[in-house]
Amino acid sequence: MVYYLALAALLFAIGLFGVMTRRNAIGILMSLELMFNAANINFVAFNQYLGGNGMAGQLFALFVVVVAAAEATVGLAIVLLIYRNWRGVDADNVSIMKW
Amino acid sequence: MTPYAYIIALLPLFSFLMIVFFLRWKEQVSSLFSISMIVLGWVLSLIVFIETLGRNGAPYESYFYITSFAGINFELGILVDSLTAIMLMVVTTVGACVQIYSVGYMKDDPRYSRFFAYLSLFTFSMLGLVLANNFFMIFIFWELVGLTSYLLISFWFEKKSAADAGKKAFITTRIGDLGFIVGLMMIAFYAGTFNYQGVFAKAAGGQIPAGILTVTAIFVFCGAVGKSAQFPLHVWLPDAMEGPTPVSALIHAATMVAAGVYLVARSMPIFASTADGAMVVATIGLITSFIAASIGLVQNDIKRILAYSTVSQLGYMIMALGLFGHDTALGEESVGYTAGTLHLMTHAFFKGLLFLGAGSVIHAVHTNDIQDMGGLSNKMKITTWTFIIASLSIAGIFPLSGFWSKDEIVATTLHHPVFFIGTLTIAFMTAFYMFRLCFLTFFGKPRDHHRYDHAHESPNVMTYPLVLLAVLSIFAGWWALPWLSHGYSSFVHFGEVKHEGPNYALMLISTIVAVSGITLAYLMYYRRSISAEKAAERFKPIYTFLYNKWYFDELYQKVIIDPIMKIADFMWNFDARVIDGAVNGTAWLTVLWSDIKLWFDVWIVDGAVNGSGWIIRQLGGALRYLQTGSMQFYALFIVVLVVLIAVFKFELVRIDRAWPFLTLVLALGFVALRFYSRLAAERNDGQSGISQEEKS
C-alpha cells in the first residue's frame, strides 16, 4: 500500500508545483486535476487496505470526481471570462488584489 | 303626568338636537319648532302643577336609574314638590315668552337658528336642574346651565366685550362651583349619599357634626353665590348684559340666577340645621342687595340698571331664605321660606317683563343709554305701560304681585333690626332707581331727536309676551294674599299651615317707603324740581364711587387676576428657566464630562490604541509587499509554511537545537522574500497599469 501512497504523494507534489508555477490559467487547472487525482488514489487505496468491507473510500472518490468536474466547468468558464476581459489567460496579470 | 315630568325637560333637548342636526338651515321652522316644544312643555308643566296642587305640594320622587358607582349611589331621578312645580311653571312661562319675543328681536341675525338651539339647550338645563332629585344631578345641570349661559352671553362673539363677558360669567360662576364641588365632596363623605331626602334626613337627624354641617352649608352656598351673582361674585352679571336682550331676560330674570336661590331653597333643611351657616347666607344676601341697589341708583345703561336691580332682588331672596334657616334652626317661626320662594316667582315675571320691555326699547332706539332716550311713551304705548306695571310691581306698590312678596320679606326681617332697616332702605332705593329709569326713558322730552324720530312700537310678536307677563306681574302674587289661609304658604310647606295674618302696619310702612322713592324720582327726573346733576355734584365722591360700581372690577383685576397672571408668567419662566434649566444644566454637565472623557480618550486611550496601530502600520508597510495579488504566490507561501509546520510537527528537526539556524533561515527568507517581491512589484507595476487600462 505504501507504494500507492508514495505515488499519490509524488503526484500531489507535482500538481502542487504546477499550481504554483504555471502562468497559464488552464495550466493551473490541469495541475489542480492532478492533485485531485492524487487524492483519489489515496482514497481508493485506503478503501482497499483499511476500509474493511465498506465502500466509503470509493464513494468519496466518486464524489471527488464529480466535484472536480464541476470545478473544472466553472473554472474553465472563469478562464474564458478572464480571457475575454484581459485578452489573455496569464494568471500573473490577474492581480487586481495586489497591495 | 307627574311621573313623566322628565318629559318637560326632554322636550327642549329634543328641539335643540333637531335644530342642530336637521332644521338649522330653515330658520323659521327652527324657531317655530323650538317655540312649540316649550309651549308644549308649558302645558305639561301646568298639568304637573295642578297635580301637585292637588297633592298639597307633597313631594313625588322617582328614580329611573340608580347605579352604585364605586360605593356611592349615583341617581338619575326626579323630585316633584311644590318648589319644583312652581319653578317648572316659572321657567316654561318665561322661557316661552322669551322665545316668542326672540322671533321678533333676533329677526335678522345671521345665527338665528343657532340662537334658538342655544335657548332650547339652556331651557333643558334649567328644567333638568329644577327636576333633579339629588345633589349630583343638580350639579350636572348646574354646570350645563353655566355652559349654555356662556354660549348665550357671548352669542355675538365678534364683539370683544361680549366674548369677555361670556368668559367672565363662566369663570366667575365656576369659582362659586368650586365651593359647590367641595360641598358635594363633604356631602358625599359625611352623608354617603347625594339624594336630597337622604342628605336632609342625615342633616336633620344630627348625624353630621354641627361644625361640619355649617362648613358644608357654606360651601354649597358658594355655588349659589356664583350662580345668583351674590357678593362677592356678583361682578359677572352686569357684564353679561352684552348678550342679546332676550338672553338677559331669560338668564337674569327667570332661570340661571334663580338657580342659586333655588339651590338654597332646595337645600333649606341643611341651612335650617345650622344657624351660623344660615346667618352667613342672610348677611351675604343683605350686603349684595344693598351694594347692587346703590350701584343701580346712578347707572345710565338701561340693561345694567335692570341687572343691578336683579342682583339686588336676588339678594333679597337669599336674605329671606337665610333668615328663615337661621330662625328655624333656633326654633323660631319664620315666613322667610315663603317670602324667598314667592319673591323668586314674582320677580321672575316682572323682571322678565322689564328686560323684554327694555329690549323692546333698545330695539326701537338702538342704544342702551337712558340719557339718549326720553318721551318714548308717545310712540310705544304697550311697552311703556307694561314696563310701568313691572316697575310698580318691583317697587312694591299695592296690589301688584311684587307688593305681596316684598311684604313677606319685610315680615321676615321683623325680628332682626339691622335686616329690617336694610330691607326698607333697599326698597326705597329700588323704587327710586326703577322710576328714574321709567321717567328718563318714557317721559319728558326726547333728548336725542334722531333716535326718537326713528323709534316705533315693536311688532306684535314682541308685545304680546309683554302683555302676558304684565298680567302675571299683577296677579301672580295674589296667590299669597295674607287673607288666604290655604294659599301659597301652605303649598310650599306641604300643606302645613304656616300663616301669619295680615300685618297692616307693615304693609303701610312698606307702601310709604315705596311711594316716597317713586316721588323722589318723580321730583328729580320728571318735574326736575330737584336737580339730579346738582345732587351728583354735591355728593361727587359717593357718586363716582357708585358709578364705578364700588370699584369691584378694578379691585379684582388688581388683587386676583393680575397676580394670577403674574404667577402664571412666573411659573412659566420658572418652568422654562429653573426646572428645564436644571434638566438642560444636567445635560450640559454631562456633555462637559463627556468632553473631558473625550480628551482623555483622544490623548491617552486613543494614544495607546493609535500607538499600537502605528506600530502595526510600520510592520504592515514591510509586509504588504507580500500581497502580490497573485494567488499562485499565496499558494506557494501556504505550501512553504505547511512544509515548515510539518517539519516541526513531525519533529524532523529538534527545535531546541535547531532554533538559531531556523531563526536565521526565517530572517533570511523574510529579507529575501521582501527583496524578491519588491522586484516583482516593480516588474508588475508596468503590467498592471496596462491591465487596468485594458480592463476599462
Place this chain on the structure above:
Amino acid sequence: MEAVQPNVGFVFGLFAAIIITSALLVVTLKNIFHCALALIVCLTGVAGIFVLLHAEFLAAVQVLIYVGAVSVLIIFSVMLTSNLASRRIVQTNQNALVAGFAALIFGAGALLLLKLHDIWPKAGSALPDDNVMTIGKLLMTDYMLPFEVVSVLMLAAMIGAIVLARGERS
C-alpha cells in the same frame, strides 16, 4: 508489495511511471496543448491504478469523465483562449525556483514520512465482487443525501458556467 501479485507489481510500476512522467510533462511543457495531451495520458494511468485497486467502477468513471469530458473541455478552452497554443513561451512564472524547492521538500517529506511511520497494512481486504452494484445501492440508500447535494452542485456549476461564459449580451 507482498499483497500484490508479481505481475500486478509490474503493472503498478508501469502505470506509476506513466503517471509520474506525464504529470511532469503536464507541469513543465511549454506548449499548453501538449500539456493537455499529457494530462489525458496521466489520467488514463490513474484509471489503471484504480483497476489495480479493485475499483472498476471508479476506473470507468475516471475514463468517462476525466478522459472523456474534462479533457475535452480543457482542450476546447485551450483552443478558444490560446492564440498562444502554438507559440513557445516560458510557461512557468517567477515562483518556479522557490516553488520547485517547496514541492520537492513536500514530496520528499511525504515520502520520508511514509518511510518513517510504517504503519500501513500490507494486505488489502476483500471487497465485494460486485462492487459496482454495491456502490449503486449505497448511493441510493446511505449516501442519498450527499448524492442529491452533489447533483445540485453539478446543476449549479452548470448554470454558473453558462452564465459566466455567456457574457454580457449587448
Place this chain on the structure above:
Amino acid sequence: MGILSWLYVVPLAGMLVVMCLPKDNKKLIRWTATLISVIPMLQSFWLTWDYFFNYSGSAAMAYVEGPFNWIPSLHIQYFLGVDGISVPLLFLTGLLSTLSLLASFGIENRVKEYFAFFLLLEAGMMGVFVALDFFLFYVFWEVMLVPMYFLIGVWGGPRKEYAAIKFFLYTLFGSIFMLVSILILYFTSNPHTLNMMTLIQSGSTLPYTLQMICFVFFFIAFAIKVPVWPFHTWLPDAHVEAPTAVSVILAGVLLKMGTYGMLRISWPMFPQPLRDLSFWIALLGVIAIIYGALVSMAQKDLKKLVAYSSVSHMGFCMLALAAYSSTQAISGCMFQMVSHGLLTGALFLLVGVLYDRAHTREIAAFGGLGSKLPIYSSIMVFFTMGSLGLPGMSGFISEFMIFIGSFSVLNKVMVGIAVLGVVLGAAYLLRMVQRVFLGEFNLAKWGGLTEINARELVTVVPLMLLTLWIGIYPKPLNDLMNATLTNLVNLMAR
C-alpha cells in the same frame, strides 16, 4: 397564539408589509398602514366587548397566555394577560392608533418610514399593556422609545432634534431606574422570577428599605412617563415639536403608561412604602394640577397650552393614585386616564388641523375663527368644555370621582386646593377659546382658511361620541373595571 399576542404581532407584521411597499406610492402606503391598524383596533374592540360580558365579574387575568418558559436559564417567561385596567387602555390604544394614522395623511416626506415606525410604536404600546412578565414589559417599554424618537426627531418641528433627544434621554433615564428595581426584584425572589403576578404577592415580604428603594425607583421611572412635576419638562417640548399624530399618541397612550405602570406594578407590589409616601405623592399631584394650569395660562402657543394642560390633568391622576385606598379615587384615576386620552388626543388633532391650514399655532395670531369655521370651532369648543370638566362629558365624571374619592382619604385641605385646578382649567381654556375663536375675525389674514374636511372629521367624531358616552353613561366602563379595581385596592391597602 391567543388574541393578546395578535394584538402586537399584527402591527409588527404590518410594519414589515409597509416596509416592502414601493417607496413612491404614498397613497398605497398610507392606506395599507391605516387598514392594517384597523385589525388591532377591531381586536381591541372585540376584546373590550368580550371582556365586559364574560370576564369583568372577576379580578382574575383574562385571555392568559402562558406562562411559557421562554428563556429558562434566566427564568424569563412569555406571559400575557389582561384585566380591567388594561382593557380600557388597549381599547384606547387601538382606537387612537388608527385615528392618528388617519390624521397622518398629511405627512409627505419619508412616508414609508413614518408609517412603519408608527406601526412599530403601536406594537410596543399594545405589548406594554398585555405583558405580565417583567422582561417582556421592559422590552416593550423600550421598543416604544425608538420609533418615538425617530417620529419626533425626523418629522417634527423646528427644534425636533432637541425635543427628540430630550424625550429619549429622559425616558431612558427613568428606564434605568426601572431596570435596577426589576433586577433587585429578580435577585431577591426565590426562586428567581420575573413574573409580575408572583412578585406582587411576594414584593411586600422584602425588607422595608429594599421595598422603599424599589418603590422610589419605579416611581421615578413611571413619573417621568406620566409626567409628574418636576419631571415634566420633556413633555411640552416633545408635544410641540412632534407631528400631530405623534402628539396624539403621546398624550393619549404614552402618558397613561406611567400611571398604568404604577397601578399595575409598583402600587400593589409595595403597599408599605406607598402608605408612607402617599402624602408626598398627593402633594406632587396637587402641585402638578395647579402648576400645570398656571403655566398653561401663560402659554402663547396653542399646542404648548394643551401640553401643559396634560400636566395638570395627569396631576389629577396622581392625586387619585395617592388616595390608593379609595375605590372611587382609583376608578376616577382610570376614568381620567381614558378621558384624558380622548379629550387631549382630540385637542391635539384639532390643533393639528388648524396648524395644517394656518401654519402657525400662536394664539395671538388668531381671533374670531368662530364665524369663519363654525363646525371646526364648535368641535373645538366641545372638547375644550370636556377638558375643563363640564358635566355630560368624560372629564367631569373622572374629576368628580377623584375629588370624592380623595377627599375621603387624603388631607382635606389639599384636595380643596386641588379643586382650584378646575377653575384655573376653565380660565386658561376659555382664554384660549376666546382669543382664537371669538372676537373679531381678521379676514385679510385668514380669509383663506378652509373648514375641517371629512377625513379630519372622521378622526375626531369617534372621540366626541366616546366622550359623551362616558360622560352620560359611565356605568359600563365602571362595571368593566370594578372587580379589578376592588381587588387592586385591597392589594394596595393591605
